[in-house]
Amino acid sequence: MRLNQKLQAVWESATVALADRVRELKAEGKHVIALQTGDPDFPTPEPIVEAAYQALKDGLTHYSNSRGLPELREAISQKLFQEHGVHYDPGAEILVTSGGVHAYFCALNAILSLGEEVLVPDPAWMTHSNVITLLGGKAKHVPSEPENDFWPKVDAWEESVSPKTVALVINSPNNPTGSVATEDYLRKVVDFANRHDLHIISDEVYNAILFDSQRHVCMASFPEARDRILLVNSFSKTYAMTGWRIGYLAAPAAIVSQALKASQHTITNVSPFVQKAALCALNDADVAAAVSKMVARYQQRRDMALKILKERSRVGIDVVKSKGAFYLFLDIRKLGMPSNTFAKRLLDEALISTVPGSVYGVCGEGFLRVTTATSEEVIEAGIQGLLDWADSQEWGN
């Protein structure tokens, strides 16, 4: 059978495959404790649902503006200005997309030609590399260390760049590590990009999920980098709207008009009633209050999980206190078992699903991603069960 060669090098999403496996096990009547998800357990706030319902009743069920409804682009532009002090022209510099993943896909389409390279930190959310491969480019993995919160050092960026490199990807707050980049670090990344004339694709989909006194620095807020930034964001994580499939790209007009072509020829436009729901998400005070409550719960859950891990871990599982997003990156290096084997055995033998760090890159090996986007009961049962299982094993250390 003739198949696209390029796709042979693209892996199926490991987390989606894992979620499918968990569904299968549940269908077999097994009680699986699912700690692998990146999907908030909270319902989408009520006013958002009502806004969509109203839009459906108003007949917004047809094709609409392919850049996105003007009022939504206006609201996104205002939000970017209010929160980060950055100006994006709603007429020409914002594209409403079908989720963050589609914003990323359109962004890359706009700047990447066949055979060109994009630098991606290792570890990283796997889609960052896979879309590059899908488009006939080459993802170059830039190594990082846990000691630097998994942010590649400038030397590592420098060693990975080549004349074929057109862009780098940065994702703060980070999936899978939960780390948040400092302003100082991001400035170094901007300097590096300026030196090599690279675009920066900044995936900021977790920008609202921050803990303690962390601050999100929007990449576009560095004036010297504004024209090289392709800002990817989404309603999925902040507003518990993963199933609605809506996000956006903000970038200079020349890039957005290229990205628009990629969007028109893949989705035509985002459903207008979904866009009305997103508009409500940005404007409604009750939604803002609901978001604050969700973020507070993610933080409480993180603290609860950390407490259990610290009190109980006899076998030497360490954990870094995540600063944002809704993941914990457990350090299982001392156990000496590959993360893939650990996660597989934990699922088969204890019916607890986690994501092995190795799916995020070689530097994720020795770690396990656990979600806090599920209920307190599930997190507690899952962490306790994971520790029970680990305690019951013979470790060679």
Ligand SMILES: Cc1ncc(COP(=O)(O)O)c(C=O)c1O
């Ligand atoms: C880092 C990162 N970027 C983008 C996305 C895409 O989210 P969506 O397409 O639902 O907006 C995800 C989803 O897990 C993610 O973790």
